[in-house]
Amino acid sequence: MNYLNKIDTEGFAIIDKVYNEKEINKIISLIENTTENTTENATFRKSQDLFAIRQFHKEIPKTLDFIFNQNLKDIIENTFGKGFFITKSIYFDKPEKSNWFVGYHQDLTISVDKKMEIENFENWTVKQNQFAVQPPKEILENNFTIRIHIDKTTRENGALKVIKNSHSKGILRIENLEMEDETICEVEKGGIMIMRPLLFHASSKTTNNERRRVIHIEFSKQELPNGLSWSEKDCIEN
Template structure:
């Protein structure tokens, strides 16, 4: 398999890396078939003309777990993240072909937890569909890795992520303060069956789809940290 030391150092330095050929065509087809056959009326599902999303994806669609955690993904988690990392969040996104949905530059500053608890360093809080999210202390965010599995070829014409390299090293970085005289933008093209690994504090966004091609992504976050005893990760899966 590929030299993972290279990707590990790239992620530490730049905040992201793209690795193609992680899933075979057959594996991607099987994952797609499972998603097509699920009951989309559940509360955790969000469906509109511009977006179809499934929160707590691995919990809501357990049939995909064995397909997603193939040998390649398990090796990447162990060697790039660390042996003690576990799933703490999973979402499935589908930007349909005609979607005009776009995402402005932001950092992923919240984690999903089981309930609301007043704790020093945790806040502000939000609640969506009975799911609790909170901004935790910075050290928890700095320790998270995200894997984005691409079920379609994705480039700048159908919503590939655009990122600001190295921005994950600058703490809380408000998008309105981006200094474009020193920062650069990178478009993260990913092939079908490839993945993008990123740090949540990396400033990232995406443009509208202009080429009429869909973009389906499975977003999974990993941590090796236990939360204070009053809180639990809303998803916790080894």
């Protein structure tokens, strides 16, 4: 099935049953084996409200064989075509009693290998010794994100809230956005959510004592100008 029309119209699509129980358990096992045996790592962020792994596909590459099962590869190719590669990945683990929440925002930065003066690349930052920058909106408009749900995600444990079609309005300040079409994106365990980076999204605190684990992967097929490179680039095997 091609989900592109829904993604272009609303900014997102939810697809259930992309992974079976065995695949999810294998991904969980690989994550737990790595985190249990790692005492200190610059890409790991841990607090009482959140555990996160940046550059996830680099830190735990064995998960990729299970993440990119035939279902996911077919969805990507049938929806977007060929030639896309990973540009960024983050693992989020929101504990049962988490008070962590995120206000409405767009995903405006990409991870790159160095800092340099390039027209329309702005708002440079550094996180975990990695450069991030806001590229021209044309790059962001053509990228997409897939969120893989390791746990059932509901409004009670922090499912994303989105503003439908907000991705089509370009880069906006939140106060200039009409908040009229909010949707709660509940996703079953083993399902995915595909979204455009410019879609305004947020998440709330956990209220039902249920854990929420998500693998967030960003994709592009665009090369960057003037010798700038994607720092987390990893090609998808056919």
